[in-house]
Amino acid sequence: MSRDASDRHRQIPETRSGATVGAVDRAEWLETVRRRKVERFDTLHAPDYDEHWGAVPATHADYVARLVAATPPGGRVLDAACGTGRFFPQLIAAGLRVEGVDASAAMLANAARKHPDVPTRVAGLRTLAVDAPYDAVMCVDALENLPPEDWPAAIAALRAAARDGAPVYLTVERADADDIARLNGEAADAGLPVVDGEMADTDGGYHYYPPRTRVRDWLAEAGLDVVDEADGDDYWHLLCRAAPHSTPDPTTRRTPTATSRRRRRRPSIASLAVGTGAGMAGAVVLLLVAGAFGAAGVVVTAAVEALVVYVLYRWSPTP
Numbered sequence: 477m478s479r480d481a482s483d484r485h486r487q488i489p490e491t492r493s494g495a496t497v498g499a500v501d502r503a504e505w506l507e508t509v510r511r512r513k514v515e516r517f518d519t520l521h522a523p524d525y526d527e528h529w530g531a532v533p534a535t536h537a538d539y540v541a542r543l544v545a546a547t548p549p550g551g552r553v554l555d556a557a558c559g560t561g562r563f564f565p566q567l568i569a570a571g572l573r574v575e576g577v578d579a580s581a582a583m584l585a586n587a588a589r590k591h592p593d594v595p596t597r598v599a600g601l602r603t604l605a606v607d608a609p610y611d612a613v614m615c616v617d618a619l620e621n622l623p624p625e626d627w628p629a630a631i632a633a634l635r636a637a638a639r640d641g642a643p644v645y646l647t648v649e650r651a652d653a654d655d656i657a658r659l660n661g662e663a664a665d666a667g668l669p670v671v672d673g674e675m676a677d678t679d680g681g682y683h684y685y686p687p688r689t690r691v692r693d694w695l696a697e698a699g700l701d702v703v704d705e706a707d708g709d710d711y712w713h714l715l716c717r718a719a720p721h722s723t724p725d726p727t728t729r730r731t732p733t734a735t736s737r738r739r740r741r742r743p744s745i746a747s748l749a750v751g752t753g754a755g756m757a758g759a760v761v762l763l764l765v766a767g768a769f770g771a772a773g774v775v776v777t778a779a780v781e782a783l784v785v786y787v788l789y790r791w792s793p794t795p
């Protein structure tokens with residue numbers, strides 16, 4: 477467990493956004509958590525972040541190298557929640573053009589001091605607001621700072637920041653399940669409206685450890701295909717590929733319009749009249765055949781009628 481190790485926690489039932497657990501409203505509490513998170517990085521972590529956390533662990537370096545290998549030479553890379561720019565040297569050395577965003581201005585100031593040529597700007601992970609999609613996107617050791625309510629929007633924003641087919645490297649913090657449960661319980665006992673997987677304290681310390689299945693669902697919903705993954709250095713590393721947005725092929729498939737959908741749901745009066753008339757004519761024919769040839773004749777005639785109806789339906793022009 478890392479930087480916000482004061483972020484501490486027993487298994488309690490999942491709540492929905494806005495639910496009240498104990499005396500504290502969860503939605504209100506989350507607003508405080510988000511605000512305090514930035515304040516803590518600005519004031520508590522930024523001053524000596526590199527001193528304590530500046531080294532790049534082996535698994536992280538390996539996955540950045542995989543991201544580089546999957547990026548076109550000289551490509552643009554977005555490091556989202558770049559912090560003090562810990563990975564800038566590796567990306568620059570590979571000949572890539574890196575840009576950084578982060579919610580903490582103080583963390584970014586450190587990055588800008590070390591790498592004045594790298595463009596940086598303050599932005600939250602849920603609101604990356606990218607002008608042109610990047611050739612690669614990464615978000616390393618940052619998502620644990622987001623509550624479950626914010627993950628889908630953040631992952632969707634990371635996907636949207638990448639061009640179709642681009643590599644996207646994410647890490648998800650892992651911790652011992654018993655530790656998480658214990659710290660979760662302590663937070664609940666302190667009256668905080670935590671849900672499963674969260675550890676939090678009353679000073680604004682907060683981390684969330686989602687189940688892997690949940691992360692996979694969020695990635696799939698956002699259009700990120702996992703191409704490579706590994707556990708290492710306290711994180712689950714995921715190298716993804718931004719799945720192309722599906723656009724219907726006009727030569728093989730029609731895109732349903734509101735009008736065509738309405739047409740499909742509600743047949744016209746004319747087609748209803750023709751259908752009813754044909755059905756009654758068919759019934760009269762069946763009665764006549766039954767009188768003349770008995771049950772066997774009815775069966776044969778009904779089969780012929782069904783075949784005629786199918787052929788007419790199958791080959792009739794689509795409106």
Ligand SMILES: C[S@@+](CC[C@H](N)C(=O)[O-])C[C@H]1O[C@@H](n2cnc3c(N)ncnc32)[C@H](O)[C@@H]1O
Nearest residue numbers: 517557558559562579580583600601616618621
């Ligand atoms: C532990 S640091 C990691 C920084 C960098 N990615 C690295 O690996 O060295 C986490 C970073 O996430 C940033 N952060 C936390 N929540 C954020 C959010 N909602 N939007 C953008 N940045 C956020 C923090 O300001 C901090 O710089």
